[in-house]
Structures are given as structure tokens and as C-alpha cells.
Amino acid sequence: MKLFAGTSNPQLAQAIAEKLSLPLNPIEIVRFADSECRVRIAQKVDDVKAVVIQSLSNPTDNHLIELTLIADALRSYEVEKITAVIPFLGYSRQDRAHRSGEAISARVAAKLLQAAGITKVMTVDLHSEAAAGFYQVPLMNLFGLSLFKEALPKGDIVIASPDAGGMKRAQKFAHEMGLPLCFIEKKRDLDKMHQTDVVRVVGDVRDKTTVIVDDIVTSGGTLVKAAYLLKEHGAKAVWAFVTHPDFVATTATILMDSPIEKIFTTDTIPVPNEWKFPKLTILSVAPLIADALQ
Numbered sequence: 001m002k003l004f005a006g007t008s009n010p011q012l013a014q015a016i017a018e019k020l021s022l023p024l025n026p027i028e029i030v031r032f033a034d035s036e037c038r039v040r041i042a043q044k045v046d047d048v049k050a051v052v053i054q055s056l057s058n059p060t061d062n063h064l065i066e067l068t069l070i071a072d073a074l075r076s077y078e079v080e081k082i083t084a085v086i087p088f089l090g091y092s093r094q095d096r097a098h099r100s101g102e103a104i105s106a107r108v109a110a111k112l113l114q115a116a117g118i119t120k121v122m123t124v125d126l127h128s129e130a131a132a133g134f135y136q137v138p139l140m141n142l143f144g145l146s147l148f149k150e151a152l153p154k155g156d157i158v159i160a161s162p163d164a165g166g167m168k169r170a171q172k173f174a175h176e177m178g179l180p181l182c183f184i185e186k187k188r189d190l191d192k193m194h195q196t197d198v199v200r201v202v203g204d205v206r207d208k209t210t211v212i213v214d215d216i217v218t219s220g221g222t223l224v225k226a227a228y229l230l231k232e233h234g235a236k237a238v239w240a241f242v243t244h245p246d247f248v249a250t251t252a253t254i255l256m257d258s259p260i261e262k263i264f265t266t267d268t269i270p271v272p273n274e275w276k277f278p279k280l281t282i283l284s285v286a287p288l289i290a291d292a293l294q
């Protein structure tokens with residue numbers, strides 16, 4: 001097995017390499033002034049199983065194309081297999097056409113990766129099971145939420161899914177922890193970007209510490225609106241466990257000023273230091289991924 005990494009998450013790639021006691025093999029990745037990318041695997045790598053670590057995080061298009069170019073460059077040698085470790089598999093949200101005329105981006109991303117020669121995909125908390133269906137190659141979806149087990153607060157707890165789409169994931173976590181579950185009914189206006197409305201809470205949260213469990217936080221809107229609603233319904237405290245910190249510039253402030261007391265996330269996407277805040281704890285998925293690769 002030979003490890004390679006794209007440019008999206010060098011710290012995580014290094015941590016995985018250290019867990020496996022393997023080096024990261026050098027790749028030349030050059031970005032031209034017009035934003036095009038050139039990739040070269042400088043050392044010959046015949047007869048190996050190549051593992052490429054690359055999150056499809058912001059800037060998603062760049063990281064996606066970079067990964068396909070790395071796979072293509074590896075194929076110029078006689079590699080046996082190419083496993084793409086994609087801790088955050090971007091473009092997984094749109095797995096169907098919600099309105100006529102919409103592209104199904106999860107399907108397009110899957111086609112691109114497979115056309116580039118990737119023979120296996122490993123990811124963490126994939127947004128939707130439907131997106132997995134677009135892969136003809138094996139796709140391993142690791143349960144990232146399991147990392148938060150040790151972080152659970154003490155006392156009377158209820159797990160909350162912030163929308164119906166995340167229900168199965170939250171249910172699995174609640175079931176493994178032996179905890180009750182509730183969910184929030186959320187509405188999205190597809191004509192408005194990053195805007196959702198929470199409608200009602202289904203389940204009992206009164207006087208309980210409610211832990212919202214979700215896969216992605218981007219603007220923070222979903223978490224914060226859910227937190228206010230849970231407090232209105234009598235939740236004693238609100239925490240959040242979210243696998244992928246897909247933050248934008250305003251996310252940290254929105255979360256910091258919210259009623260959420262503690263937020264746990266992972267390093268599937270690097271969070272710049274200036275976007276870190278006291279309520280935030282970041283756990284590493286490196287051991288989970290290294291174990292799965294082993």
C-alpha cells in the first residue's frame with residue numbers, strides 16, 4: 001500500500017500516515033495562474049495498491065478535479081488498485097432532482113471519480129445512501145459519529161435529528177448509545193440558498209440535554225434554528241455533534257452566539273484557526289480511517 005494525498009487536508013493525511021506508520025509519497029501538484037491544475041507522480045509506483053486521501057471540501061470543484069488527476073497520474077503506472085479515501089464526500093447532497101431541469105451532482109461526481117480509474121471509495125458519514133447507489137465500485141461508509149460516544153454529556157439525554165433526512169443517522173447513534181430520539185421538522189425553500197425553517201419538534205425534550213446529531217454544518221443555520229426551537233420546547237441544554245465542519249466565514253460567529261453550549265466535530269475538513277471558537281472541539285477521524293485501511 002502506498003499513500004498519496006491531495007491538497008485538501010494535508011494535516012489529516014499526515015495523521016493517517018502516522019497511524020499506519022507509512023510515508024506519504026510525494027506528488028507534484030501545480031496550480032497555474034488561470035487555475036488549471038497539473039499533477040505528476042514523480043516516483044515510479046508499479047504493482048502497488050495506491051491510496052489517495054482527499055476531501056471534496058471547499059473549493060469543491062478544485063479538489064474533485066485534483067483527485068481525478070491524481071488517479072489518472074497513478075494509472076500511468078501499473079498500479080493494482082486505487083482507493084480514494086474521501087473523508088468528506090462533497091457533492092453528495094443533491095442525489096435527486098428536486099425540480100425539473102436540475103443536475104444530479106452526486107451522480108456526476110461518482111461518474112467522474114470512477115472514470116478517472118478509482119476502484120474503491122472510503123468515506124465518513126456519507127450524506128445520503130442514495131449517493132452511494134451511484135457507485136459501481138465498492139464504497140465503504142465509516143460511521144464517524146461513533147467518535148462522539150465519549151463526549152456525551154452526563155444526565156438525562158435525548159438525541160435530536162435536525163431534519164427528517166438525517167433521521168436514520170441519528171437513529172443509529174441513539175440506538176448504539178441506548179438513548180431516546182426526537183426529530184425536528186425542517187422546511188427548505190429551494191429558491192433561497194442556505195435558508196431553512198424549523199417547524200416543530202417531534203418527541204419529548206423537556207428538562208433534557210438535547211444533542212443534535214448531523215452530518216454537515218455549513219452556514220450553521222440548521223443547527224442554530226433547531227437549538228432555539230429545542231430551547232422553546234423546554235430543553236435544559238443543547239449540544240451538537242456534527243461530522244463535517246464545512247464552515248463558511250460567518251459560521252463560527254453564528255454558532256458562538258447561539259444557545260448551543262458545546263459543538264463537537266471532526267477533522268474531515270480542516271478548520272482554519274481563525275474559525276475556531278471556545279465552544280468547538282475537533283476530534284480526529286485518523287484512527288477510524290487508519291483502522292479501516294489496515
Ligand code: R5P
Nearest residue numbers: 215216217218219220221222
Ligand atoms: C442537510 O440535509 C444537512 O444534513 C445539513 O443539515 C445541512 O447541510 C446544514 O447546512 P447549514 O449549516 O447551512 O444549515
